[in-house]
Amino acid sequence: MMHLADGVLGAPVLLASAALSAAGVAIGLRSLREDRLPLAALLGAAFFVASTIHVPVGPSSVHLVLNGLAGLLLGWAVFPVLCVALLLQAALFSFGGFAVLGANLLAVALPGVAAHYLLRGQLGPAATQRQAMLAGAASGVIGIGGAVLMIGSLLAMSGGRSFGELIVLFSLAHLPVMAVDAAIGAFTVAALLRMLPQSLAPVQS
Template structure:
C-alpha cells in the first residue's frame, strides 16, 4: 500500500523519514551474518510481491508479505524493506523518494509487531498446526498493522478528507489477507521440511 508522492505535507514527511532512518540504523546494528541470505531473500520476495499493484486513491493494493518477513527478520526488516522500496521507486516510480519514510514505517513497524507477537510460536520442532496459525496471524498482523499506520499517517496529515480513501483501503485489502496468509503458511511448512534451522533463527533473542 504505497503512499503516493505529493500527498503528505512537509512536517509529516520529515517526521516519518526521521523515524524510518532511526529504525534502519537499529536494523543494521542487529544484522547478523547468518541472516544475510534470508534477509536478501525476503527483501527480494517483498519487492516482487508488491510490484504488481492496483492504484486506489492516494495508495495502492498489492501483495505485501511484510508479516512473514518481519517474523523472520525482526528489526532487520527495515534495511531489507528500504532496499526493496528504493528499487521500486527507481525502476517503477511506485511511491516516491519523499514518501519513502512513510511507506517504510507502514510496512516495517507492522512487520516488527508480527515478529514480537509470534516469534515464540516458531521453531523447527513446532507442529504443523502451530506453524499454520503463525503464518495466518503474520499475514493478518502485517497487513492490518500497515493499514492502521497508513491510515494514521493520512488522518494526522489531512484530517477527515482521507476518510473515504482509508475505508476503501481497508475493504480492498481483505482478499490480500487471504492470499498473503496462504503464501505465509506455505513458506512456514516448506522451511520446516527443507530448512528447519531457519525456523530456529526466529526465536533467537536479541538485545536492544
C-alpha cells in the same frame, strides 16, 4: 495501492516518519547476522516482486506485500531489507517516491516487527506444523492489517477528515490481500520448518 505518493503527506508527518524509519534501519542493521543474509535477500526479493504485480480493484489496484512474513522471520532487520526494496521501486518504477520513502517504510516494516514479537514464540525448537502454519497465517494478517492501519493513520494526521472515505475504501480493498498474504505465510513457514528449520531460529532483536 500500499505505496503512498509524494505530496500526499504533510511535512511534519514526513519528517517524523523519516526519523522513525531511520532509527528502525539502524537497529535492523545491528541485528542482521551474517547467517541471515541469504534469507534476508530472499525475502527482500519476494517483497520487491510481489508488490510490483498490481491487481485492479475498482478505480485503484492492490498487490501482495508479505511484510508480515518478512518481519516474522527477520525481526528488526525487516527495516533495512524493505528499505532497499522500496528504494529500488521508487527509482525503477516510480512507485511511491523518495520524499515519502520513510513513511512507506514505516507503514510496512513496523507491522512486520510487531508480527515478529507477537508470534516468534510459536516457532521454537518444538514447534509443530500446525503452530508454524498458524504463525505464518497470523503474520499475514498482522502485516497487512498493520500496514493499512499505519497508512490510514498517516493520511488522517496529514489530511484530517478529507481522507476519510479513501481510508475506508483502502481498508476494504486490502481484505483479500490479507487473506492471500496469510495463506502464503502459512505455507511458507510450514515449508521452512520441514526443509530449513534453522531459518526459524530465534533472531537477536
